[in-house]
Amino acid sequence: MSADFDVVAGNDDAFARAMRAAGFLDDEMAIHGKGGWYHPAHPQFGVEQVSGDFFDGRAARSRCLRLTVKRDAAVVLPSVEDMIADRLGQHEIAAGDPSMLQQALALFRLSEGLDLDYLHRRITEEGGNPAHLRLS
Template sequence: MTNLYRPEFEAALRVFARVSEAMLREGHEAPILVGGAAVELYSGSAITTGDFDVVTGRQQAFEQALVQQGFVRPSGPGHSFTGWIHPDLKLGFEVVSATLLDGLADRDRVRLITLQPDGTAAVLAVEDMIADRMGQFASGTAPEMLEQARVLLSLHPDLDRAYLERRIREETSNEHGIATLAP
């Protein structure tokens, strides 16, 4: 990769690629990176995250692959994180769903990132990430997500605007569209 990403993010992304490769070798579909880690990837670490949210229909296989990479479940008082942590990484990993954005995202748009020599990581399309952020914004519980969506759009002006418009409308119950992202 490049110096575009903060070192701990790149290290975690490489681990994610190794876990993905292990799952593929076992005959499972690759897990897909979503949430804040996908935002960090698409923003070149301009927006940072504290964990890797993952979608996979094979949570047990994914978690076994994490254990093989040295991950453990946090335990003891004060631990509310339900995912997995690695002693050397500063980012946790957690399966957040078995279905990609409730089946609304187009799986054919999932982006594959090759991280030699570690493997390939599957990441939700930037259009779907923007739509997801807009859905969270529209819910009224996460006003900061509007700014994340704006940043992603500004960094990816060549994305599929027709698809993005449709996805934002789906995620926001037709309350918002691309026009909402105008500064």
């Protein structure tokens, strides 16, 4: 696993204030990449603020899952189809690293009710190979 969480935040300053308030520190040594944060209690895991539009504007925001963690707070996660497509695209970029393919396969096997047409399209858009999932 990559051991980091990618976050898309619309307001850089607000995101930085929230991370500091939660006890996170700037990753000054860039262990986890540019724009990274880590929590001293769990330094092996990073949080990276990624830039750009959500999956370069190709993913459907309407497919996101809103996970309520408290009455007034939620985390919005990409659809599992978008996560699978991202991992397969990363697998093609990181040739020889099987971890991305393993992550995509695990997500695919654990998921129910996938929209296979959307998944196939997204894998192709991310530069991945649908044949890894036996999708034609």
